[in-house]
Amino acid sequence: MRIPCPFCGPRDSQEFSFLGQTGLKRPDPNAPDAQKQFHDYVHIRDNKAGLTKELWLHANGCRSWIVVERNTLTHEITGSEFASPLTKEAAQ
């Protein structure tokens, strides 16, 4: 598999490490049901078959956390971007 790193370009997947589904928002620690929200945040995943957005760390590269859009059924990768909006902005 090859992953397009927004900083380094397409690189072999062995340079990356995988974390999981992205788009999870860390809950507000002051919310009344924060404990329940944190439980879901830590443990509950969609585990979708199909198009997903995933977090990968370019560990043996630029050490950017990136969001990779990947189809889990075909392994087709349709996009990637920096996880940090600030880095994204700076890159543009």
Next chain:
Amino acid sequence: MKNSNRLASGGLIDRAKPLSFQFDGKTYQGYAGDTLASALLANNVQLVARSFKYHRPRGVLTAGSEEPNALVELRTGARHEPNVRATMAELYEGLNARSQNRWPSLAFDLGAVNSLLSPFFAAGFYYKTFMWPAAFWEKVYEPLIRRAAGLGKPPLSDDPDSYEKAFAHCDLLVIGAGPAGLAAALTAARSGARVILADEGPMLGGRLLSDRRIIGNQSGLDWVKAIEAELGSFPNVRIMPRTTIFGVYDHGVYGALERVNDHVATPPAHEPRQRAYRIYAKRAVLAAGAIERPHVFGNNDRPGVMLGSAMRTYLNRYAVVPTKRVAIFTSSDEGYATAQDLINAGASVQAIIDSRKDATISAPKDVPYFKGAKILRALGNRQVQGVEIELADGSTRILDCDGVAMSNGWNPAVHLTCHQGGRPVWDDKTNAFLPGKLPAGLSVAGAAQGHFSLKDTLTDGFRLGASAVDDLGFKAHAIAAPDTDPESLAHIPLWRVKTSKGKCFVDFQHDVTDTDIELANREGFRSVEHMKRYTTLGMATDQGKTSNISGLAILGEASGRSMAEVGTTIFRPPYTPVALGALAGHHVHKGFRPTRLTPSHQWAEEQGAVFMETGLWLRAQYFPKKKNESWLDAMNREVEITRSKVGVCDVSTLGKIDLQGKDVGTFLDRVYTGTFSTLPVGKVRYGLMMREDGFVQDDGTTARLSENRWLMTTTTAGAGKVMAHLEFCHQVLWPELDIAFTSVTEQWAQYSIAGPHARDVLKKLVDPQHDMSNEAFTYMACGAITICNGIPARLFRISFSGELAYEIGVPNRYGDALIRAIMKAGEEFGITPYGLEALSTMRIEKGHVAGGELNGQTTPRDLGLIKMVSQKKDCIGKHMSERPAMLDADRPIFVGLKPKNPQAKLTGGAHFLDKGAKPSLDNDLGHMMSVAYSPMLKSWIGLGIVKRGRERIGDTIRAVDFVRGTEFEVEICDPVFFDPQGERLRG
């Protein structure tokens, strides 16, 4: 006898280079250009192997990588390699090969008795025969089966050769250098695209090396030579012979194995034996050709029975007549080409047995010819001695022959098209499974696509080579396929001879017969996937290249389904076996686990230190004074001197992260359980770090070097994980924070100087302008200083040992000089270096948590550190660590443990039980995490977690270790065994 089957002229062998080789201890002669198989056949060696299950005599079936029978052990000693296909092993001077899976000899193999027991060895025999009693499996059945069935033996010593991993990039990868591949490569090369042309054989040409063909106005061989020369003239073309593309992976990644030096006895100096490539190709053309199908008839596995195409290869390419009196068994017009080639070579064609009643092709003159006929069985044992045939009218007769050439149509080599999940599709017109859904960027040319004629193959190659590179923006010029000599390919496959006599093999390598498949069907294993696993059809190292399709056809026939309905299993990588050594490349031994050395390593070696591996680091475990001082004696001495005088320890392996920015304090508040934003400049604070799931992941100290610059330390083992975690927190969770950080673990050498005389030693090193007094540089202070006349250093007054202690850091290049300077300065105070054992003992005496306790299953509360979790703020893991079950009073909690008998050697991992309680999950109170012998207490001591431990201080419980077989009574106590008030470290 010498080369009795070799033709006087012809072939692509180099007769000027005779080579001698050994097979089963006998010496033979062949030529450069031979394979082991062709050289054995040239010497009329027909029996080369015994089969897997029944130990039946086997000969050479094919001339390629699909060979299921002729597997041998190659080379000797450490280079010994089992299961080498003789058809792929190129001959070299002194080659030494041995037959395998036979005892005592190939000709007389006692294992052949298995043939008589064959009713017990039918499909699924494991499941049926050896059901009961269960205990017999391990003791009787399994050893028995393992001895009886099998392939070659593995080498017993380390492979002395080296292997490499390599990477290559191209616009177009052409897989297979037969006519289609050469055509595709040529078109693409002329357009300027970067082309890699790979072929598993040593020579380009594919079937053109085996069949005498005409292309345009030249011979097939001359056409190959011309194209090879032109390709060789392009700087943008890389030709890779002896290279198998074994797998297709996502995004245009192709696995390739280059057999760099398998064709010589030993690799030249500094060259690998094999090289495993990842080839990144924007497009690929699969031109892997096709594999001819054998017929399934009685004793079709006897030596001398061979594929017709293979027989032509031996005749034309190697100038070898494998057998001299041949019966042709054909269901295709190609059998007649084989007959003609045999006649041209002076062999006798005893008969053509054509299964087709209405074949229209005419037989060569004077050759007996039977239409609508079948071979019922081969006669003979170690070589064919005749065949019994059934004529169209049902009558039978015996024909004399010493070999059989089978032509039953071709199976396109679609294997690589399946590697991304594509399923081959049955095609009634070509009677073959053709590629289904293709991997992205791959197209299929020639015989692999079911286009079998030479003209079609060339047309495909030129066309697909062009369209692949046109896709990428190159402009390929169309090349028209030249005319070729006429050929006749009509065929109607004969899946098996139903009226056969004797065993009819479908899968030669796994000894699966047609009746095994029928049995599987009868017993309900009707899905191809079930049938395959029940019978093990196609599951040998050849992956059923010659057997799968016939097997499916027989299953279809038995279950009344068409080929399309039966479908096929799919092929997975690798196409042919790949040695693990090649996949590992240089990543073995130290190349796999490199050693990280501490700055004081050389000095420690000079002191005779004993080292131990911690992660990749090699750290001093202890410093024996005399050669025979035990680790325990050395550790006791090091602890006693450190606690009474002074000691020094290299702590450079701890992870160090330099953080800068105005928001570092805020950031640390969020990742640590404690508050850091309030830490004054020049101070250090201990921090506990959780994962978001509420379990502790690491601990360490963080120093505030200046307003916006901080230095974090992590555990040695946790450094990498913590770095990635912090990067996640910054880049994903809180990108708005103004911080930047980087690992400086290897940039700083750091030593801990500990003991009552620590300050005295330090004073001799630190430049005089710095006030080192207890009042000026207090406990938990830090600062930038200079030492030894102006060398920059960082000083931290922190203590892991519980003694008055300082950690002093210098740029790594001063590390060696500093340890020597410390030792010299400490000499008058009786300084000792101490290793990991003493370090660990002292921290256990002080009840500090470390690796054993920070095991990913403990919360701050479990470790008795709940007070370190600030209730004024949130941090990573806080909410999760405070879930009700995590705070349950019954959850085991951190305590110290003292054996009733001080000499009782406690063990980590021992479980705690109350006196008289039966060992069970319900009665389990917790477990021991760390143990040490304490020279201060003159007793073994331990740290662990015990249910309601804090309420039970003073109680006696049992520490039971079932693994090591020990049981001791231990008293629950406070985890701080030594200097509980912490007076020493503030002194």
